[in-house]
Amino acid sequence: MLLAWLMCYVGFTALCLSTDRHHGELLRSKPSPRRRLGLRAVGGGSLTLSIWPAVAASGWAQGLVEWCAVLMLSALLLVLLLPYWPRLALSLAGVGLLAGPVAAFATL
Template sequence: MLLALLLCYAGFSALCLSMDRHHGELLHRKPSPRRRLVLRLGGWLLLLVSIWPAVHLAGWSRGLVEWCAVLMLSALLLVLLLPYRPRLALILAGAGLLASPVAAFAVF
């Protein structure tokens, strides 16, 4: 489930960065239309890919329920971090992307 959590958090962070307000707060500039599109597509792709480890480990019935729980947990973590520690939210997303290959090897 760690891999699903890391991918969900990174996906929500990318979707968050695709918005002008959050991109400006975190990176101190407005995103270009191309960057906004890449972040939006990347975020949705990460959220879709995050279903795979949950279903792979627990099967379709229990895996989808656990994936929904991980989805809500990662969204809650991002929503709680953004107002108080926005830089930490960005650092956690980057660290999660870097740690996800290690978590992927733990799945097998």
Template sequence: MLLALLLTYAGFTALCLSMPRHHAELLGAKPSTRRRQGLALAGWLLLALSLWAAVAASGWSFGLVDWFAVLMLSALALVLLLPYRPRLAMALAGLSLLASPVAAWAQC
């Protein structure tokens, strides 16, 4: 479940950065078209990987329920952090990407 949480938070952050407004606020410049498409693709791939991680950990019946709970939790965390602590939101996304391999190894 930890792996799914880390991947969904990173995925939502990548999708957030694929929007020009959020990208400019967080990184200081408008993204190029190629960067926007790459961030959107990475975000959707991370969300798909989080679904796989949740289903692998708990099976299809409970895995989907866990995945939806993790989706809501990570989206809520990102929405609450962006207006007040945007740098912390970015740091947590980077940290979640770095911690994902450790969580994947621990899940096996």
């Protein structure tokens, strides 16, 4: 479930960064249309692909329920971090990108 959570958090952070407000707040610039499209693609793809580790770990019935819980928890963490510690929210996404392959190999 760690891999699913990391992928969900990275996906929500990428979708968050695709907006003008949060991109300017976190990275101090406005996203170009190309970057915005790329961030949306990465965010949507990461959220879609995060179903795979959840289903692989627990089967379709329980895996989808756990995936929904992981979606909610990762979104809740991001929403709670953004107003108070926006840099920490961005740093956790970076750690998630680095720890994702390690978590993938750990589940094999």
